[in-house]
Amino acid sequence: MTAMKYFWRHPFAEEAREEGREEGREEGRVQGRAEMVLNILRRRGIDVTDEVRDRVEACTDLDPLTTWSRRAVHATTADDLFTTCD
Numbered sequence: 001m002t003a004m005k006y007f008w009r010h011p012f013a014e015e016a017r018e019e020g021r022e023e024g025r026e027e028g029r030v031q032g033r034a035e036m037v038l039n040i041l042r043r044r045g046i047d048v049t050d051e052v053r054d055r056v057e058a059c060t061d062l063d064p065l066t067t068w069s070r071r072a073v074h075a076t077t078a079d080d081l082f083t084t085c086d
Helices: 011-043 050-058 062-074
Strands: none
Touching: 011 050, 011 062
């Protein structure tokens, strides 16, 4: 019974908590980048279709989101995020 009482101090428990924290930070970065892409387009007066919004919000990889955020600065349509070459 005592061993369970102090499990939260065990190195395995700390490692699991740290992994969870890192996953949460990564999810936050992805969500923030997706919001940034959409906000850039909106502030530039570019219409964001449901399809574009869904594709951006569904993306869980920072690499394409970073590319799309750069493209959003120069895009003339929301579809340019996915078709413009860097």
